[in-house]
């Protein structure tokens with residue numbers, strides 16, 4: 001065996017495990033999870049008192065650094081958050097995906113997968129001063145190019161990203177989502193659909209999503225919130241969940257409000273997946289990274305098993321990668337080791353509302369591809 005983590009509290013919701021175990025890795029994969037592994041390994045780490053989780057998967061990120069203005073670097077974020085798999089949410093489109101692949105994904109020590117943007121240019125003009133929605137010009141939406149590039153990069157492309165809303169699709173309205181459904185049907189892949197301010201309305205977006213498609217920004221504040229003023233959940237959201245649509249948090253710079261969160265949690269409408277939507281305008285706050293987003297949910301009362309599921313097994317299911325998101329023997333050898341830190345902490349949502357907490361999650365180590373990472 002190459003590496004054994006000794007004596008940590010292993011939480012693996014996909015297998016119903018929460019208890020003290022050793023975790024052994026061999027050949028880049030998880031080899032064994034057992035109360036005590038008798039065998040010795042080439043490297044061993046004492047993680048007693050720490051939480052050992054399957055490698056964290058951030059389903060909504062923007063990590064095409066340098067290729068588009070929205071992108072941030074994955075590696076520094078991984079080093080502080082324990083994210084082992086970054087799923088890029090449509091930063092690149094058919095016109096610039098080859099550069100994403102060659103210059104960012106292939107050299108990365110971390111796993112990067114991607115939703116391919118329907119728009120040829122990807123999210124090409126996103127900054128504090130320049131904001132042009134990539135879905136707003138019909139000339140950028142070529143279905144044939146999207147199908148071709150998705151097929152050429154099938155090892156990396158997990159679905160099709162489309163952004164519709166007042167800002168992102170502007171005068172094209174709901175049309176880009178209908179075009180994305182056409183492409184996704186042809187490819188047999190799911191869609192990740194973004195909502196922002198209407199038009200289109202959440203109802204128009206949700207009624208088009210198919211089982212297995214993802215709605216991101218599911219806890220966005222007014223307007224287009226899934227929470228009604230009287231505290232109930234919008235009927236169209238309940239119907240979509242019933243049909244098998246996946247609800248993703250996608251914190252972002254404008255898409256996560258504590259008010260909507262508290263109301264929807266109280267109404268029993270949990271996000272299936274918790275993700276950061278980390279990008280250039282929120283990486284230095286209020287989002288920072290996935291681990292910070294998880295700490296917010298702990299402060300909002302979510303139990304640990306539900307929270308871990310939402311950043312491991314649930315996103316693995318959403319992208320159709322059963323070898324990720326669990327410490328089942330034979331899985332990819334990724335793990336995230338965290339600890340609770342006590343103190344006085346202050347979190348902010350996308351509207352600037354403050355949330356005080358007396359503990360947060362702190363990264364204690366990572367295993368990437370069966371090896372402790374980064375190497376000392």
Ligand SMILES: [Zn+2]
Pocket residue numbers: 060061062089252277
């Ligand atoms: Zn995003």
